[in-house]
Amino acid sequence: MLELEQVTKTYRLGAFGRKSLRAVDGATFGVARGEVVALIGESGSGKTTIGKLVLRLLSATGGRILFADKDIASYHGRALKDYYRRVQGVFQDPFSSFNPVFKADRVFGVVRREYFPSVAGGEWQSKLLDVLKRVGLNPSEVLGKYVHQLSGGQLQRLLVARALLLDIELLVADEVISMLDASTRVDVLNALASLKEDRRLSILFITHDLSLAYYISDQAVILYRGAIVERGRIEKVYGNPLHPYTQVLMASVPRLDAKWESSSVELKCELVEPTVGCVFFSRCLFPRRDAECRTRRPGLQEVEPGHFVACWRQGSRTSGVAHPSGEKQQGRGSSFGSG
Amino acid sequence: MALTVDSLRVYYQTLRGEVRALDGATFSLADGEIMGLAGESGCGKSTLGRSLVLLKPPMAYRGGGVRLDGEDLPIADREKMAPLRLAKISIIPQYAMNALNPTCKIGRLVEDLLEARGVRARTVVPELKRRLDLVELPPDVLRMYPIELSGGMKQRMVIVLSTLLNPSLLVADEVTSALDVCTQRAVGKMLVQFRDRGFVRSMIVISHDLSVLYQITDSTLVMYAGKLAEKAPTEVLVRSPTHPYTEMLISSLPEAGGRYPERKLGGIPGSPPPLLDPPAGCRFAPRCPITVDRCAEEPPFVEIAAGHWVACWKAERDHA
Amino acid sequence: MKKPPRSDLLYFALRNWKLRVGLTVVVLLVVFAIVGPSFAPYDPWAYAARPAVQPPSAKHWLGTTRFGQDVFSQWAHGLRPAFLVGVLAGTLATVIGTAVGFAAGYRGGRLDDVLNTFTNIVIVIPTVAILLIIAAYLRVRSFLFQAVFIGLTAWPWAARAVRAQTLSLRVREFVDLARMSGRSSPKVILGEIAPNMLSYLVMVFILQFGGAILAAATMDFLGLGPSQHISLGMMLQYALLWGALHFGMWWWFIPPGLTIALLVGALYITNVGLDEVFNPRLREK
Numbered sequence: 001m002l003e004l005e006q007v008t009k010t011y012r013l014g015a016f017g018r019k020s021l022r023a024v025d026g027a028t029f030g031v032a033r034g035e036v037v038a039l040i041g042e043s044g045s046g047k048t049t050i051g052k053l054v055l056r057l058l059s060a061t062g063g064r065i066l067f068a069d070k071d072i073a074s075y076h077g078r079a080l081k082d083y084y085r086r087v088q089g090v091f092q093d094p095f096s097s098f099n100p101v102f103k104a105d106r107v108f109g110v111v112r113r114e115y116f117p118s119v120a121g122g123e124w125q126s127k128l129l130d131v132l133k134r135v136g137l138n139p140s141e142v143l144g145k146y147v148h149q150l151s152g153g154q155l156q157r158l159l160v161a162r163a164l165l166l167d168i169e170l171l172v173a174d175e176v177i178s179m180l181d182a183s184t185r186v187d188v189l190n191a192l193a194s195l196k197e198d199r200r201l202s203i204l205f206i207t208h209d210l211s212l213a214y215y216i217s218d219q220a221v222i223l224y225r226g227a228i229v230e231r232g233r234i235e236k237v238y239g240n241p242l243h244p245y246t247q248v249l250m251a252s253v254p255r256l257d258a259k260w261e262s263s264s265v266e267l268k269c270e271l272v273e274p275t276v277g278c279v280f281f282s283r284c285l286f287p288r289r290d291a292e293c294r295t296r297r298p299g300l301q302e303v304e305p306g307h308f309v310a311c312w313r314q315g316s317r318t319s320g321v322a323h324p325s326g327e328k329q330q331g332r333g334s335s336f337g338s339g
Numbered sequence: 340m341a342l343t344v345d346s347l348r349v350y351y352q353t354l355r356g357e358v359r360a361l362d363g364a365t366f367s368l369a370d371g372e373i374m375g376l377a378g379e380s381g382c383g384k385s386t387l388g389r390s391l392v393l394l395k396p397p398m399a400y401r402g403g404g405v406r407l408d409g410e411d412l413p414i415a416d417r418e419k420m421a422p423l424r425l426a427k428i429s430i431i432p433q434y435a436m437n438a439l440n441p442t443c444k445i446g447r448l449v450e451d452l453l454e455a456r457g458v459r460a461r462t463v464v465p466e467l468k469r470r471l472d473l474v475e476l477p478p479d480v481l482r483m484y485p486i487e488l489s490g491g492m493k494q495r496m497v498i499v500l501s502t503l504l505n506p507s508l509l510v511a512d513e514v515t516s517a518l519d520v521c522t523q524r525a526v527g528k529m530l531v532q533f534r535d536r537g538f539v540r541s542m543i544v545i546s547h548d549l550s551v552l553y554q555i556t557d558s559t560l561v562m563y564a565g566k567l568a569e570k571a572p573t574e575v576l577v578r579s580p581t582h583p584y585t586e587m588l589i590s591s592l593p594e595a596g597g598r599y600p601e602r603k604l605g606g607i608p609g610s611p612p613p614l615l616d617p618p619a620g621c622r623f624a625p626r627c628p629i630t631v632d633r634c635a636e637e638p639p640f641v642e643i644a645a646g647h648w649v650a651c652w653k654a655e656r657d658h659a
Numbered sequence: 660m661k662k663p664p665r666s667d668l669l670y671f672a673l674r675n676w677k678l679r680v681g682l683t684v685v686v687l688l689v690v691f692a693i694v695g696p697s698f699a700p701y702d703p704w705a706y707a708a709r710p711a712v713q714p715p716s717a718k719h720w721l722g723t724t725r726f727g728q729d730v731f732s733q734w735a736h737g738l739r740p741a742f743l744v745g746v747l748a749g750t751l752a753t754v755i756g757t758a759v760g761f762a763a764g765y766r767g768g769r770l771d772d773v774l775n776t777f778t779n780i781v782i783v784i785p786t787v788a789i790l791l792i793i794a795a796y797l798r799v800r801s802f803l804f805q806a807v808f809i810g811l812t813a814w815p816w817a818a819r820a821v822r823a824q825t826l827s828l829r830v831r832e833f834v835d836l837a838r839m840s841g842r843s844s845p846k847v848i849l850g851e852i853a854p855n856m857l858s859y860l861v862m863v864f865i866l867q868f869g870g871a872i873l874a875a876a877t878m879d880f881l882g883l884g885p886s887q888h889i890s891l892g893m894m895l896q897y898a899l900l901w902g903a904l905h906f907g908m909w910w911w912f913i914p915p916g917l918t919i920a921l922l923v924g925a926l927y928i929t930n931v932g933l934d935e936v937f938n939p940r941l942r943e944k
Contacts, residue, residue, distance in 0.1 A: 099855065253520055
């Protein structure tokens with residue numbers, strides 16, 4: 001349903017734009033109907049940029065983004081407005097997403113004015129109450145209130161409700177839970193997950209929280225410095241991380257059932273400029289990395305059905321994957337997959 | 340005991356009255372102990388941490404006492420606290436890495452801080468370099484401007500700075516929140532390492548992320564709505580929590596390999612009470628699934644097992 | 660940053676001494692400008708007194724000019740044009756400036772470059788030179804002309820300020836949300852960005868108002884202002900031309916000069932006070 005093909009976003013920096021910054025570099029992946037794809041990366045990895053590109057808040061400098069097989073770059077005016085009827089987004093900071101001088105439910109009024117001008121008052125009210133209940137909100141607690149009178153969790157769910165008013169097919173959720181407390185996170189996540197089940201809503205779930213991503217996602221896309229280093233079915237990526245970066249990520253996730261291993265899966269200090277070769281080269285601790293890694297960018301290769309990795313050292317699976325600590329092991333697993 | 344806090348109350352002054360952000364905290368910290376301070380936003384953990392170091396308006400001291408290394412800590416008197424800051428008690432505030440002056444070279448910042456404490460910067464330089472090396476920061480980081488450093492590097496620099504004079508107590512306020520998992524882990528390990536090497540004697544690590552606290556702390560104190568809910572050795576707290584809030588908090592965290600809807604997580608319905616005029620009785624009662632009549636009366640923070648404290652009538656009864 | 664509720668703003672507004680003092684002075688002067696001329700005992704142009712030059716007395720409260728005209732009457736009548744021109748020119752400059760600033764700040768790209776260049780050109784034009792040339796051609800100059808001229812040359816500052824604010828507001832997430840609701844650019848600017856800048860726009864207007872009064876007084880003083888009605892600047896011009904300083908006729912030039920300084924000063928103090936009310940970080944504890 002949503003396809004990204006070699007999408008690139010370059011910013012010009014410096015006086016007269018001499019230097020350029022590649023925020024997104026040749027990203028290729030897709031989101032099917034009723035599927036949740038987790039876009040995982042740290043800050044600066046380009047994940048928010050991808051979200052904004054899909055939402056047409058930014059324009060791509062290269063590649064194509066296809067929604068229902070049509071290139072969205074050509075959409076303007078009327079076509080763009082129709083696009084937003086099918087694709088919507090929710091952002092990280094709930095307090096920043098609302099105009100502070102107005103009441104919170106004004107966002108519903110805006111949607112009504114732009115998309116449903118001829119709907120009668122009574123019908124609109126029932127529609128509104130319906131979507132509020134869908135996200136688990138009590139209408140009397142949230143309508144008619146100012147933004148500072150509501151909590152972050154309530155605001156985020158209001159935004160999801162707003163998106164639902166439009167009967168969308170794809171929701172871009174950009175770090176929607178990172179600013180919420182642990183107890184409210186779960187409510188928002190459960191609401192999103194139930195929408196996937198009941199309405200076959202597709203979700204592009206952008207996050208840096210690996211555990212929560214696993215809770216509701218079907219696919220995982222791991223981003224590093226604007227390039228996709230690994231992607232595939234989430235059980236496979238988590239259960240058998242092949243790219244060195246993914247392996248470090250999995251080992252660094254703080255969990256309640258295991259302590260961080262004392263092995264040196266540390267990363268070196270990062271002060272280097274991006275290179276032409278593999279994006280991860282300067283921090284990679286694979287013992288067999290070599291000149292090829294430094295000079296040529298690896299593409300995504302399918303190493304097992306539904307599991308893609310961008311790494312030259314993933315060539316032959318039979319000889320086993322090199323463990324960052326230097327020992328050779330057969331496909332280093334993590335306990336994520338055994339659940 | 341390195342730190343003893345007794346019935347500490349710190350309120351916030353607002354136009355509408357006083358918000359009882361920290362309403363009676365009593366606990367102690369042993370030498371060399373790293374205690375985690377957990378809770379959700381608005382529970383008072385940041386207030387507790389900050390009041391120990393710099394109690395300034397709109398925070399107002401309303402009662403209670405603090406003792407550090409056997410001596411009274413005059414937290415309400417800013418002038419008397421001045422010589423103790425950085426030397427005996429230090430803090431890494433939230434968003435510390437954004438607080439580095441962008442127009443100052445890091446080395447200059449270090450000098451200024453030290454001079455303000457009456458320490459000649461020269462005498463500390465060799466030790467500073469040793470510590471920078473320990474956290475894998477290059478020594479010429481002192482000649483750089485903050486903008487040249489990444490988030491993780493800035494955070495490490497701030498930690499080195501705050502602990503340079505070997506304080507007895509370090510308060511780390513949400514130091515891992517804005518970081519990605521890899522840097523989070525590096526910083527967490529660094530804090531433990533600093534304690535192991537004696538750069539810092541005891542630590543209070545404030546975080547809303549229980550999983551991070553589980554990795555690095557010896558004991559954990561859970562707060563709710565300005566009151567203490569439970570304190571226990573971290574392993575005990577996570578494996579067998581006794582306060583219903585702690586239990587529900589832990590069950591809202593995803594387990595490894597748990598997926599919706601097979602292992603559905605439960606949140607905590609409702610929200611914390613307003614602290615401007617809090618209701619009487621146990622503050623968690625409105626959201627608690629196991630309330631009894633007695634909960635209308637506020638439960639005291641009592642020790643139910645060695646080093647395990649809880650403020651809950653049911654827990655107290657079960658362990659009596 | 661969350662906006663404080665209305666009642667908070669009012670509380671701080673009433674407590675802020677700068678706002679109170681500034682507004683009081685301005686309001687007093689406005690009242691005087693409205694009712695003053697009815698109190699003026701003489702026609703401002705009439706050569707009433709014999710002998711011509713008289714210091715302040717019971718008959719002439721502020722004395723007379725070189726030609727026996729009553730200074731108080733002139734002063735009372737001269738206050739009105741200051742406000743009229745200030746409001747007209749201030750509004751014009753604010754409207755043009757905010758329109759240009761919004762467009763440049765929101766759209767960015769080429770439109771921004773073009774508008775910036777245009778703004779810079781207008782800043783660089785020597786207004787006094789143009790005024791001299793125009794004055795040479797127009798025998799009779801009206802207030803409308805003066806107000807329009809000032810308005811058309813004073814807007815660049817407002818445009819720059821509004822552009823900067825718009826640039827910073829444009830990247831906020833609620834603007835993205837409005838765009839995703841299918842709102843067109845003008846609706847986003849007027850419906851989302853402008854309401855957030857209301858306090859800022861008020862302050863821009865006040866500063867333009869004060870600036871216009873100063874500019875008008877300067878023009879009048881140089882003799883380039885409207886020729887038909889008495890104004891404070893014109894009083895100053897005549898006072899200087901006819902040797903008031905030389906002869907020690909302090910009652911002729913001090914009242915108009917002091918009034919201008921007081922009015923503009925009060926407006927600026929009001930502005931500072933408003934800034935403190937709207938920006939919590941500036942409030943004194």
